[in-house]
Amino acid sequence: MNIGDIARITKLPAKTIRYYEDIGLVNPARDDNAYRRFNDSDVHKLGFIGRARSLGFTIEDCRALLALYEDKDRASADVKQIAQHHLALIDVKIAELKAMRTALGHLSESCAGDHRPDCPILEGLSVSSQTKSG
Amino acid sequence: MNIGDIARITKLPAKTIRYYEDIGLVNPARDDNAYRRFNDSDVHKLGFIGRARSLGFTIEDCRALLALYEDKDRASADVKQIAQHHLALIDVKIAELKAMRTALGHLSESCAGDHRPDCPILEGLSVSSQTKSG
DNA sequence: ATAGGGGTTCCTGTAACTGGAAGGTCAAGA
DNA sequence: TCTTGACCTTCCAGTTACAGGAACCCCTAT
Numbered sequence: 465m466n467i468g469d470i471a472r473i474t475k476l477p478a479k480t481i482r483y484y485e486d487i488g489l490v491n492p493a494r495d496d497n498a499y500r501r502f503n504d505s506d507v508h509k510l511g512f513i514g515r516a517r518s519l520g521f522t523i524e525d526c527r528a529l530l531a532l533y534e535d536k537d538r539a540s541a542d543v544k545q546i547a548q549h550h551l552a553l554i555d556v557k558i559a560e561l562k563a564m565r566t567a568l569g570h571l572s573e574s575c576a577g578d579h580r581p582d583c584p585i586l587e588g589l590s591v592s593s594q595t596k597s598g
Numbered sequence: 599m600n601i602g603d604i605a606r607i608t609k610l611p612a613k614t615i616r617y618y619e620d621i622g623l624v625n626p627a628r629d630d631n632a633y634r635r636f637n638d639s640d641v642h643k644l645g646f647i648g649r650a651r652s653l654g655f656t657i658e659d660c661r662a663l664l665a666l667y668e669d670k671d672r673a674s675a676d677v678k679q680i681a682q683h684h685l686a687l688i689d690v691k692i693a694e695l696k697a698m699r700t701a702l703g704h705l706s707e708s709c710a711g712d713h714r715p716d717c718p719i720l721e722g723l724s725v726s727s728q729t730k731s732g
Numbered sequence: 733a734t735a736g737g738g739g740t741t742c743c744t745g746t747a748a749c750t751g752g753a754a755g756g757t758c759a760a761g762a
Numbered sequence: 763t764c765t766t767g768a769c770c771t772t773c774c775a776g777t778t779a780c781a782g783g784a785a786c787c788c789c790t791a792t
Contacts (some may be wrong), residue, residue, distance in 0.1 A: 468769065478770090483749060497757060499770055508724065515723050520698045523748065533720045543719045544711035547702060554699050561692045564654045568685055577678035585677045586667045589649050590642065602738065612739090617780060631788060633739055657779065 470502045474510045481510060489513060489527060521550055604636045608644045615644060623647060623661060655684055 471478045484490050485500070490509050492500040502510075509530065516526045525546055532538045532546075574584040605612045618624050619634070624643050626634040636644075643664065650660045659680055666672045666680075708718040 466770075477750080479750060480748085482771095487748090497770080498772095499757085511726055512723050515726070517748095518698075519702050519723075520695070529720065529723065532717075533724060536715060538715050538717070539713045540709050540715060540717035540719075541711045541713065543717045544706060544709045547706040547709070547719050551699065551702055551706060554695050554702070558692060558695045558699065561654070561688050561695070564652075565685065565688045565692065568653050568681060568688070572678060572681040572685060575674050575678045575681070577675045579673045579675065581670060581672055581674060583666075583672070583674035583677045585674075585681050586663065589646050589653075589663065590667060592645055592649070600739070611781080613781060614779080616740095621779090631739080632741095633788085651779090 465502045465507075467500050467502070470507060470510065473507055474514050476510060476514050484510065484513065487523065489523070489530070519550075520554060521546075525550060599636045599641075601634050601636070604641060604644065607641055608648055610644060610648050618644065618647065621657065623657070623664070653684075654688060655680075659684060 465473075467478045467481055470476075470481060474481070476484075481490070482500075485492065490506050490513075492502045492506050495501050512530060512533065513526045516529055517523075521529065528546060529543065532543050571585045571588045576582070599607075601612045601615055604610075604615060608615070610618075615624070616634075619626060624640050624647075626636045626640050629635050646664060646667065647660050650663055651657075655663065662680060663677065666677050705719045705722045710716070
């Protein structure tokens with residue numbers, strides 16, 4: 465199967481699949497015309513990577529997870545450690561975004577959003593609010 | 599004041615301040631020795647940018663917000679529109695991260711995380727779960 | 733003179749691709 | 763046979779918002 469077929473199956477852009485080959489995540493065979501030829505194992509690998517990426521794992525995480533997947537003697541603890549670390553990062557990001565959301569939400573709510581120039585959002589951005597201690 | 603002083607005041611790295619000058623967000627004067635010389639207006643601008651960045655606004659958003667700040671005839675609606683758009687992006691990101699968190703949380707919970715090789719996390723990544731329709 | 737702690741520019745690298753140019757390949761149709 | 767169109771190839775540049783580091787200049791104190 466050619467790259468276009470694989471793109472349809474895995475729902476990864478062909479560009480992305482070429483990139484994954486570039487960085488050594490997959491290693492499809494080549495036909496005489498230099499076209500990449502993918503087998504079932506390649507498809508499975510790319511699916512695996514796609515799903516890991518959609519869970520937010522970095523490319524290097526994906527590489528590590530793939531290696532663990534292919535090591536039938538791995539300890540599940542090794543996999544879980546990667547997952548837990550990633551979960552912690554996700555939690556941090558969620559917390560940061562929620563803090564932004566709250567702060568900006570307050571500013572935005574207090575802004576009339578009309579034709580007048582008075583704008584609490586700009587005022588809020590223009591002063592260093594030192595609500596904490598003094 | 600030199601760049602180091604401004605870095606301390608605004609809590610932005612000197613590298614970042616130079617970068618902001620590169621892309622035209624600020625335009626400090628220069629001394630004879632080529633050192634950047636910042637005035638109060640520069641400091642205020644950088645503080646403004648820093649606070650906007652900490653709320654997650656992109657650099658281009660910051661540029662637009664600064665322009666609006668300096669346009670005393672702006673309509674607050676223009677500012678609010680940028681803020682609301684950004685809030686919507688934040689909400690999308692939070693939702694995405696929460697979905698990841700949930701999915702990965704389930705996988706991770708079901709993994710023993712011990713010396714044995716059996717790992718629901720890897721199994722989950724290796725199959726395309728088609729829970730939705732058929 | 734020297735040491736240190738500033739400052740300067742310029743180049744490279746980051747993450748994970750995406751877009752586009754220039755060109756080869758293949759199957760179908762006139 | 764020629765052409766059209768959809769494939770495929772490689773390679774280079776751009777994205778975001780900086781950070782790291784090299785090579786070098788400036789200033790002050792000792």
